[in-house]
Amino acid sequence: MNLKHLVLRKTINNLSKINAKPAFSNSKDLSAISAAISPSLYRISSGQSYVYLQNPKNPKPISRFTRYIHFSRENRLSYASVEAKLVSSDSEDEEDGTVNEFLSRFIWIMRGKLTEVYVDCNKVTIDGMVIVIVEKVVEEMEKGGIQQMVGSTGAMPSQEFSEDLWRTVWEVSNMVLEDMEKARKKEKMKQFLQSEDVKEMCRFAGEVGIRGDLLRELRFKWAKEKMEENDFYESLERFRHKKEEKGGNDFDKHAAAAEDTPKVASLPKRKGKFKYKIFGLDLSDPKWAEVADKIHERGEMIWPQEPKPISGKCKLVMEKILSLKKEDDPSQLLAEWIELLQPTRVDWITLLDKLEQQNPDLHIKIAELVLREESFQTSVHDYTKLIDAYAKRTCVEDAERILKKMVESGIMPDGVTATILVHMYSKVGNVDRAKEAFESLRVYGFQPDLKIYNSMIMAYVNAGEPQHAESLLRQMQTKDIKPSEEIYMALLRSYSHGGDVLGVVRITNIMQLSGFEPNTEYFSLLVEAYGRAGDPDQARSNFDSMIKLGHKPDDKCTANMIAAYEKKNLLDKGLDLLVQLEKGGFEPGIATYTVLLDWFSKLQLVDESEQLLGKIAELGEVPPLKVHVSLCDMYARSGFEKKTLQALGVLEARKDELGPHEFERIIDALISGRFVRDAQRIHAIMEMKGFAASDKLKMALMSSQAFSQKTPLQR
Numbered sequence: 001m002n003l004k005h006l007v008l009r010k011t012i013n014n015l016s017k018i019n020a021k022p023a024f025s026n027s028k029d030l031s032a033i034s035a036a037i038s039p040s041l042y043r044i045s046s047g048q049s050y051v052y053l054q055n056p057k058n059p060k061p062i063s064r065f066t067r068y069i070h071f072s073r074e075n076r077l078s079y080a081s082v083e084a085k086l087v088s089s090d091s092e093d094e095e096d097g098t099v100n101e102f103l104s105r106f107i108w109i110m111r112g113k114l115t116e117v118y119v120d121c122n123k124v125t126i127d128g129m130v131i132v133i134v135e136k137v138v139e140e141m142e143k144g145g146i147q148q149m150v151g152s153t154g155a156m157p158s159q160e161f162s163e164d165l166w167r168t169v170w171e172v173s174n175m176v177l178e179d180m181e182k183a184r185k186k187e188k189m190k191q192f193l194q195s196e197d198v199k200e201m202c203r204f205a206g207e208v209g210i211r212g213d214l215l216r217e218l219r220f221k222w223a224k225e226k227m228e229e230n231d232f233y234e235s236l237e238r239f240r241h242k243k244e245e246k247g248g249n250d251f252d253k254h255a256a257a258a259e260d261t262p263k264v265a266s267l268p269k270r271k272g273k274f275k276y277k278i279f280g281l282d283l284s285d286p287k288w289a290e291v292a293d294k295i296h297e298r299g300e301m302i303w304p305q306e307p308k309p310i311s312g313k314c315k316l317v318m319e320k321i322l323s324l325k326k327e328d329d330p331s332q333l334l335a336e337w338i339e340l341l342q343p344t345r346v347d348w349i350t351l352l353d354k355l356e357q358q359n360p361d362l363h364i365k366i367a368e369l370v371l372r373e374e375s376f377q378t379s380v381h382d383y384t385k386l387i388d389a390y391a392k393r394t395c396v397e398d399a400e401r402i403l404k405k406m407v408e409s410g411i412m413p414d415g416v417t418a419t420i421l422v423h424m425y426s427k428v429g430n431v432d433r434a435k436e437a438f439e440s441l442r443v444y445g446f447q448p449d450l451k452i453y454n455s456m457i458m459a460y461v462n463a464g465e466p467q468h469a470e471s472l473l474r475q476m477q478t479k480d481i482k483p484s485e486e487i488y489m490a491l492l493r494s495y496s497h498g499g500d501v502l503g504v505v506r507i508t509n510i511m512q513l514s515g516f517e518p519n520t521e522y523f524s525l526l527v528e529a530y531g532r533a534g535d536p537d538q539a540r541s542n543f544d545s546m547i548k549l550g551h552k553p554d555d556k557c558t559a560n561m562i563a564a565y566e567k568k569n570l571l572d573k574g575l576d577l578l579v580q581l582e583k584g585g586f587e588p589g590i591a592t593y594t595v596l597l598d599w600f601s602k603l604q605l606v607d608e609s610e611q612l613l614g615k616i617a618e619l620g621e622v623p624p625l626k627v628h629v630s631l632c633d634m635y636a637r638s639g640f641e642k643k644t645l646q647a648l649g650v651l652e653a654r655k656d657e658l659g660p661h662e663f664e665r666i667i668d669a670l671i672s673g674r675f676v677r678d679a680q681r682i683h684a685i686m687e688m689k690g691f692a693a694s695d696k697l698k699m700a701l702m703s704s705q706a707f708s709q710k711t712p713l714q715r
Helices: 003-013 027-034 073-087 094-117 123-144 163-193 196-207 212-260 287-302 312-322 331-341 345-358 360-370 380-392 396-408 415-428 431-443 450-462 466-478 485-497 501-513 520-532 536-548 555-567 571-583 590-602 606-618 625-638 641-653 660-672 676-688 695-705
Strands: 043-046 051-054
Touching: 094 123, 094 163, 123 163, 163 212, 196 212, 312 331, 312 345, 331 360, 345 360, 360 380, 380 396, 380 415, 396 415, 415 431, 415 450, 431 450, 450 466, 450 485, 466 485, 466 501, 485 501, 485 520, 501 520, 520 536, 520 555, 536 555, 555 571, 555 590, 571 590, 590 606, 590 625, 606 625, 625 641, 625 660, 641 660, 641 676, 660 676, 660 695, 676 695
Parallel strands: none
Antiparallel strands: none
């Protein structure tokens, strides 16, 4: 046995067993294999068309091949390394390494196929059978290399082996080469997955919100595209080298001959500069170079750099900054952090993002300190973001302070800043400043949207200026901006509370033209508006229309209707309405009882008022302030000292909720009941709250002091 056989035998002895089922046998196979193994172990039996190689203990012929199942990658690599050391220990050439890997994989598979069938044969016998097969494969490889083994399964059979065995050898060879190619591509793919281009694309995808499985798929897609592009250029490079090696000498000969040959024809000489046009656009103009530079600059802004790695002392300082409290001064730690890191803008943004996540209270404080740092490269967006943070917390003074710093630094506010200011001032009810910010939007050329109009209209409504809000509503209609239902109802509510019937009519007409469907609150506001205007008939007309349209009047709407009758003192009509509603299943609530109690108190109906007070208590709700004002007015005018003082004590405890109208009514009732000292005390509270008394009330107080206070008789 020659040296090649010894090498193959050593290789086979170091390979482990594997499960598979081959299907080949013939007399040719027997003659070839018998030459390498002990003939006493096997015998030949003839069949109808083939001579089978059989095991004496198991006369069943070898069955056909089944699909081979690979072991783990670690086992294959270990087998390949063993084969490489045995076959070519001195050669480190890439081609030899490829051949070694091919032989290792081939031996591994073929030995497993034989071992599966001949379970009773010893290892030496199986090794001999594999040696014969591999020797033939090596001979074929020496003729044309490994790629010679790649081809169709119908290759020309060997004279020593049967057609079945040779087909199996060819199938295993192709299988091995395919696995090797897959492994090569897999290793190459790993390199491109870690390439800088793919990392940059993944980083950008992460910043725009792509996460999870989608990002993983895109990463492999980009790596595959880069690998295919690299393979394409490598193939071109190989093609160029082959051309140079093949035709280099001929090219020199043709070049020398061309110098002696007279030139018959040549390309015309170019005059002037090239003009490149794409769809009629002349790209030869120098301005396009400036455009390219601007695009590059913008690209650097859009594609941020990576923050510097933080370690050592700088990391410790950063952790101290993150752990600071709101009242601590971070200036010293920030200065130390700047000296250690020498940060750029991306480093500052990374620090602020961490602060926003871990320490939101300190985030705004440090963000304001960072504005004056030159390395931060402060822009209008940074100022606007800080103003927005203060505006959301309703810190108007802080927001105005940042706005002042912004202007002093030479950075003028933009439309986004003005929008934030409109929302902030509207929220706090500062109509004048909100109007200034709203008007500044036109200066910046910014068109207000629905949200800005909504904020500005609500600011006017809350300030009691519905006329200005209505003008903005009409402005929205001219710009084809459809107002929301909230805006309509806010305007209608403002006009209704003021008793402005004309304003209510204008808003209702606009609402009907816009396709608004009336609801219970809509009719309740109409009833309230006409009731405050002193027109109970029109209020009742809207009340009846609501019932006809299928809307059941609620407690608030009924209370508004009763208040409309109270305005004209039509008690009979009010009580008749309640009787009709109660027959239909209506149950009065606290709003209706409050209006009735106030009406009865003005009529000095003490018993009826106290009955209504008991019904309010049965509802389990706290009586509103208006009930206590009505009771105090009634008891004072009726001369009930004890009950008057009780009601007055409740009102003094809730003095912060009293308005000028309530103070006037209480003081006037106390003067009428000759509770002069109490009236003077309540008047002092009224002035302390900043409310001025009317001339009529002042005259009543002055005249009451001329008479001595008399204790009224108790009823």
